[in-house]
Amino acid sequence: MTQATQTHRQIKHIRSSHPSQDGDGVKIKRLHDFEGGLDPFLMLDELGSDQPDDYIGGFPPHPHRGMQTLTYVIHGGLTHEDHLGHSSTIHAGDAQWMHTGRGMIHSEMPLTDSQGLHAFQLWINLPARDKLSTATYRDVRAQEMPRLEGQGGHLIALGGRWQNATASIDGPLNALAGNAGVADVHLDSGTLSLTQLGDETVLVYAYLGTVKIGNQAVTAGHLAVLEAGDALTLEADGEAGALLLRGTPHREPIAHYGPFVMNSRSELEAAMQAYRDGSLTE
Secondary structure, three states: OOHHHOOEOOEEEEEEOEEEEEOOOEEEEEEEOOOOOOOOEEEEEEEEEOOHHHOOOOEEEEEEEOEEEEEEEEEOEEEEEEOOOOEEEEEOOOEEEEEOOOOEEEEEEEEOEOOEEEEEEEEEEOOHHHOOOOOEEEEEOHHHOOEEEOEEEEEEEEEOEEEOOOOEEEOOEOOOHHHOEEEEEEEEEEEEEEOOOOOOEEEEEEEEOEEEEOOEEEEOOEEEEEOOOOEEEEEOOOEEEEEEEEEOOOOOOOEEEOOEEEOOHHHHHHHHHHHHHOOOOO
16 A cells, blocks of 8 residues: 555544542543443553552452453553462563453552552453453563654554554564554654554553644543544654554443443343352353
């Protein structure tokens, strides 16, 4: 496909994150849509503070069913433990991926460094056929994540395929629901252009500075939902950082309650009953 025939994605609308808290009083910025507006994505939490009291309580053991989580650390760290016996700690630049399937019980406890804690957790919906699949877990180190260079910026691929006019890279997380891709984009008074985006949901969450798409600006703490198109150019006049998400919508009904994401109310009730009687992970 030549540059002349590409359709560049523009911003459909911008959503603002809102303050919230979860776990044992952990302060977060949250964006969510359990009505299918971000399909296949469900929720994005940003944890960021240099005050340990804002996050040190962490996320004690809790259940999940019917979705995947992806946790990515900018500063600080998080230790994961689950009922399957996995125990690992990620630090700056690392990621943890959890496929909850039928059921996972896990905890996430924060660590700090000289800059405090800055991390993200993304929820990705599972299609109906995989809601009761076997739970799995994986962590990925920063050195495993390839980079795609732009003009004054670069993209770090956590998962999915990303390409520009001259190169393509594949992130190590290759089993994300909805064929999803997740990347961390860094810009410094430059641009990054991507091609071959296809018929997908594409989202841009700015977490540092201001990212421009076309003639619109996305400031830190805001999520841009993009129009259709097969190419995208991100630009910044100064230092900027953004998470870039892409994925194929499931276009299925969503039934959500707390840590459970199913397709119907009866499935939700079954999940809650399974947790109460101890059979969630069986």
